[in-house]
Amino acid sequence: KNEVEQSPQNLTAQEGEFITINCSYSVGISALHWLQQHPGGGIVSLFMLSSGKKKHGRLIATINIQEKHSSLHITASHPRDSAVYICAAINTGNQFYFGTGTSLTVIP
Amino acid sequence: NAGVTQTPKFRILKIGQSMTLQCTQDMNHNYMYWYRQDPGMGLKLIYYSVGAGITDKGEVPNGYNVSRSTTEDFPLRLELAAPSQTSVYFCASRGYLGGWSTGELFFGEGSRLTVL
Numbered sequence: 001k002n003e004v005e006q007s008p009q010n011l012t013a014q015e016g017e018f019i020t021i022n023c024s025y026s027v028g029i030s031a032l033h034w035l036q037q038h039p040g041g042g043i044v045s046l047f048m049l050s051s052g053k054k055k056h057g058r059l060i061a062t063i064n065i066q067e068k069h070s071s072l073h074i075t076a077s078h079p080r081d082s083a084v085y086i087c088a089a090i091n092t093g094n095q096f097y098f099g100t101g102t103s104l105t106v107i108p
Numbered sequence: 109n110a111g112v113t114q115t116p117k118f119r120i121l122k123i124g125q126s127m128t129l130q131c132t133q134d135m136n137h138n139y140m141y142w143y144r145q146d147p148g149m150g151l152k153l154i155y156y157s158v159g160a161g162i163t164d165k166g167e168v169p170n171g172y173n174v175s176r177s178t179t180e181d182f183p184l185r186l187e188l189a190a191p192s193q194t195s196v197y198f199c200a201s202r203g204y205l206g207g208w209s210t211g212e213l214f215f216g217e218g219s220r221l222t223v224l
Contacts, residue, residue, distance in 0.1 A: 002150070033213055043198060043215040086150070088213070094139070094158075096213075098150040 003027045004089050006099035013106050019074040021102045023087030026068065034061050034072050035086040077106045110134050114199040114216030121189040121223045129184040129219050131199030138204045140182040142174065144195040157182055189223045196220050
């Protein structure tokens with residue numbers, strides 16, 4: 001069993017839809033990262049959070065420490081949001097655990 | 109700032125050859141990592157470093173070596189390349205903010221390695 005599980009694995013949405021990607025983890029964490037990997041392969045950090053909620057543009061990340069669960073929301077989705085979204089939990093020993101990613105395709 | 113720079117972007121090796129993947133960061137980050145990403149799999153940690161002169165093994169270190177002689181550089185050495193090392197390799201770094209706090213992860217653009 002992986003320490004970090006993401007769902008869904010694949011997601012197709014129409015442009016403009018509200019999208020939610022879920023991440024559950026089984027380790028105690030000091031922070032959780034959401035990463036975006038575009039088809040070209042590069043990986044960028046979207047959010048790092050340890051409690052509550054963060055918002056950046058149309059992206060919102062939330063975390064519930066008690067339930068060991070985080071969500072990434074995309075409002076008014078756009079084809080340029082098509083990418084793989086990766087959840088990564090970091091424990092207090094500074095060890096990272098990565099999910100296998102959610103592949104999002106937004107259709108115009 | 110250039111961020112994290114890794115080279116080469118692409119390389120084809122023959123079985124048994126050796127090579128070094130270079131990684132440099134200009135953000136004065138303490139932590140540096142090498143990951144490999146295989147199709148359909150999550151990132152797997154090969155080696156990491158918490159500062160110059162300090163390195164440690166990750167999940168999948170066999171067949172690889174690293175060094176960290178400076179804060180900026182963290183090269184990954186493949187000795188006696190094998191087809192199982194065909195993968196995309198990512199270097200990453202992050203800073204230390206004090207206490208339990210660490211910064212965001214910054215990734216290089218990736219190096220696609222094929223061993224034939």
